[in-house]
Amino acid sequence: MYSIEVNNLTKKFGKFISVNNISFKVKEGEIFGFLGANGAGKSTTIRMLCGILAPTSGDAIVGGYSVLKHPDEVKLNIGYMSQRFSLYNDLTVEENINFFAGVYGLKGKLLDDRKKWVLKIANLNNKENLLTGSLPGGIKQRLALGTAVIHKPKIVFLDEPTSGVDPISRRGFWELINDLSESGTTVFVTTHYLEEAEFCNNIILIDAGKLIAEGNPKDLKTNYLLNDIIEVECDNAVKAMELLEKENFVEETSIFGNNLHLIVNNFYKDKTQIKLLLSDKNNIRVNRVDKIVPTLEDVFIHLLDNKTND
Amino acid sequence: MIRRTIAIGKKEFKHLLRDKRLLFVMIFLPIFLLVIFGYAVNFDVKNIQLSVLDKDQSNLSRSFINSISSSNYFYISSYLKNDSEIKYVLDKKEAQVVVVIPSNFSERIEKKKETAQVQFLIDGVDGNAATIIKSYVDIASIKFNQKLQKEIFAKLGVKFEPLISLEPIFWFNPDLQTTKFLIPGLIAMILIIASVISVSLSLVKEKEHGTIEQLNVSSVNSVELLVGKSAPYIVVAFFDALLILFVGYVLFDVVVKGSMILLLIMTLVYILSSVSLGIFISVISTSQQIAFTLATFATLLPSVILSGFVFPIESMPPIVQIITNITPAKFFIVILRSIIIKGVGIEAFWDQLLYLIAFGTLFLIVAVVVYKNDSATA
Numbered sequence: 001m002y003s004i005e006v007n008n009l010t011k012k013f014g015k016f017i018s019v020n021n022i023s024f025k026v027k028e029g030e031i032f033g034f035l036g037a038n039g040a041g042k043s044t045t046i047r048m049l050c051g052i053l054a055p056t057s058g059d060a061i062v063g064g065y066s067v068l069k070h071p072d073e074v075k076l077n078i079g080y081m082s083q084r085f086s087l088y089n090d091l092t093v094e095e096n097i098n099f100f101a102g103v104y105g106l107k108g109k110l111l112d113d114r115k116k117w118v119l120k121i122a123n124l125n126n127k128e129n130l131l132t133g134s135l136p137g138g139i140k141q142r143l144a145l146g147t148a149v150i151h152k153p154k155i156v157f158l159d160e161p162t163s164g165v166d167p168i169s170r171r172g173f174w175e176l177i178n179d180l181s182e183s184g185t186t187v188f189v190t191t192h193y194l195e196e197a198e199f200c201n202n203i204i205l206i207d208a209g210k211l212i213a214e215g216n217p218k219d220l221k222t223n224y225l226l227n228d229i230i231e232v233e234c235d236n237a238v239k240a241m242e243l244l245e246k247e248n249f250v251e252e253t254s255i256f257g258n259n260l261h262l263i264v265n266n267f268y269k270d271k272t273q274i275k276l277l278l279s280d281k282n283n284i285r286v287n288r289v290d291k292i293v294p295t296l297e298d299v300f301i302h303l304l305d306n307k308t309n310d
Numbered sequence: 311m312i313r314r315t316i317a318i319g320k321k322e323f324k325h326l327l328r329d330k331r332l333l334f335v336m337i338f339l340p341i342f343l344l345v346i347f348g349y350a351v352n353f354d355v356k357n358i359q360l361s362v363l364d365k366d367q368s369n370l371s372r373s374f375i376n377s378i379s380s381s382n383y384f385y386i387s388s389y390l391k392n393d394s395e396i397k398y399v400l401d402k403k404e405a406q407v408v409v410v411i412p413s414n415f416s417e418r419i420e421k422k423k424e425t426a427q428v429q430f431l432i433d434g435v436d437g438n439a440a441t442i443i444k445s446y447v448d449i450a451s452i453k454f455n456q457k458l459q460k461e462i463f464a465k466l467g468v469k470f471e472p473l474i475s476l477e478p479i480f481w482f483n484p485d486l487q488t489t490k491f492l493i494p495g496l497i498a499m500i501l502i503i504a505s506v507i508s509v510s511l512s513l514v515k516e517k518e519h520g521t522i523e524q525l526n527v528s529s530v531n532s533v534e535l536l537v538g539k540s541a542p543y544i545v546v547a548f549f550d551a552l553l554i555l556f557v558g559y560v561l562f563d564v565v566v567k568g569s570m571i572l573l574l575i576m577t578l579v580y581i582l583s584s585v586s587l588g589i590f591i592s593v594i595s596t597s598q599q600i601a602f603t604l605a606t607f608a609t610l611l612p613s614v615i616l617s618g619f620v621f622p623i624e625s626m627p628p629i630v631q632i633i634t635n636i637t638p639a640k641f642f643i644v645i646l647r648s649i650i651i652k653g654v655g656i657e658a659f660w661d662q663l664l665y666l667i668a669f670g671t672l673f674l675i676v677a678v679v680v681y682k683n684d685s686a687t688a
Contacts, residue, residue, distance in 0.1 A: 072531075075529045078527070080528075082523055084519070088521060089519075091328075095324055098317075101317075103314055103528045105314065157527075
């Protein structure tokens with residue numbers, strides 16, 4: 001069963017094509033990663049899937065309803081949380097919960113149950129009367145997620161939910177996302193953190209409005225990047241990168257912290273080629289040269305670089 | 311539908327109650343404006359400074375001067391000695407009017423039985439005041455003339471009575487107090503400022519904080535959102551109206567002659583139409599600064615200048631008369647004056663009520679349409 005089916009979705013603003021004919025499917029209960037650079041069309045796509053922006057052409061079935069024909073039903077069946085944590089800072093925790101519960105028409109026992117649940121997942125038991133503005137970012141983020149799904153939607157859209165939150169809170173937040181997914185909620189999430197993308201069941205990558213890769217993280221790493229990746233740990237990585245770029249066995253270079261990642265081709269035989277160039281000819285000390293399993297970041301940089309070179 | 315609107319209204323109330331500064335401004339600014347305007351804006355011309363250059367120095371000239379200064383409107387600020395001082399006192403604003411009695415004043419009247427000429431020099435800078443001063447002077451001299459004629463005829467043994475005697479009575483506002491005339495305009499001005507500014511800021515705040523996004527994605531529709539968000543400000547503005555009426559009664563003796571209930575209903579209609587103007591401004595603004603500027607611009611100037619509050623609309627050029635329709639204050643002031651001062655019923659101003667309703671409906675519809683378009687494309 002698919003909870004989201006996107007068919008040839010396109011959005012144009014005047015002559016500018018923000019989302020260009022993309023199609024994909026999201027399985028019920030999975031964590032679906034939606035990746036792309038800023039301005040790639042992520043937000044526009046999410047807005048269309050949430051039923052607040054009408055597509056120029058194509059359609060998407062979200063939770064069984066067409067965003068084109070029944071946007072209001074779509075809205076009732078989804079939750080949405082943006083990177084801005086749409087909570088009211090001048091209201092207390094409980095007032096925020098009550099407000100969103102009221103917006104979705106919850107009442108009676110259901111309201112009480114859901115309120116308790118939100119307080120629990122946000123670690124805010126007995127802190128209902130705190131002003132939301134005084135909460136730390138990580139707690140606010142959990143509260144925002146709780147209020148976004150207070151009406152138990154089948155699908156929840158998270159638009160960069162972890163931006164601006166410390167790493168420990170982020171890790172805890174992903175556990176929460178996993179819980180949601182395990183309880184059957186489909187989680188559609190965008191993020192800039194590629195290590196977070198590894199937690200997703202499936203991923204798509206868009207660039208300039210076009211879908212350029214899709215699959216689970218493991219497939220993406222093997223299917224889209226056939227060359228080997230060599231990690232080089234050396235002094236003066238920038239200089240070393242400049243030198244290596246000119247070699248015929250190197251396809252692409254990128255810097256990861258103090259290390260260099262090289263995508264190499266068939267002309268690459270072994271690490272002596274690199275050591276010869278760097279330490280012998282240019283006096284750059286090389287500590288380590290290893291072939292590594294590519295990360296998603298390697299894959300995406302490779303994919304996006306190829307795009308821009310076209 | 312109703313439940314969602316209530317949820318939004320409740321939330322907005324909490325924002326307002328927690329924003330002590332805004333609450334303070336919304337409640338005390340109206341009273342502050344009322345007191346300041348009530349005392350400062352006053353077109354009554356009283357205590358006119360009169361300078362006298364009496365070249366005659368006779369009994370008759372003194373009694374003429376007395377008859378002018380005995381009215382409550384004039385007091386004698388100085389006696390001049392020669393012509394050269396006239397220019398000085400007018401230039402220095404030490405006199406608003408100078409009376410020059412020629413040296414042959416009593417001689418012409420008593421001996422030669424001729425008309426004596428008396429010169430009045432009036433400061434014409436403030437044209438309105440000058441006209442009023444002139445009419446006071448006219449009346450004073452007519453009275454003196456009649457008294458004199460009576461005496462002269464009496465000496466001749468003839469009974470003299472003027473043929474026509476005018477008995478003007480000022481209807482509705484017998485003492486011609488400007489405060490009575492101004493208070494309704496003040497109420498209209500204060501209410502529109504308070505309601506438009508507060509409402510226009512409230513929606514923009516959600517835009518600035520990004521919370522509007524969350525509401526758009528929820529199943530709340532634009533009407534629920536706009537109605538729920540403005541409800542608390544309608545309540546506060548209505549409370550303001552009651553407060554102004556009370557303060558107006560205590561400080562300025564403004565008594566509502568007509569039906570209080572009718573007045574309150576009309577006030578509510580006026581607040582609603584002001585609020586839809588506020589909603590419209592909120593919808594088209596992207597920041598609180600823009601909203602505040604627009605709201606001030608759209609309410610303050612029109613409600614003072616174009617509403618008929620101070621300047622009569624009938625005396626404006628036709629094109630400006632048409633422009634006056636941009637402010638609902640214009641219609642409300644007519645209604646207020648009708649109920650408060652004249653004490654008449656709805657039959658006297660139903661057309662104004664229709665204008666008010668049309669005004670409010672128009673802006674609300676435009677606001678909803680613009681809002682829907684915005685949230686669908688932004």
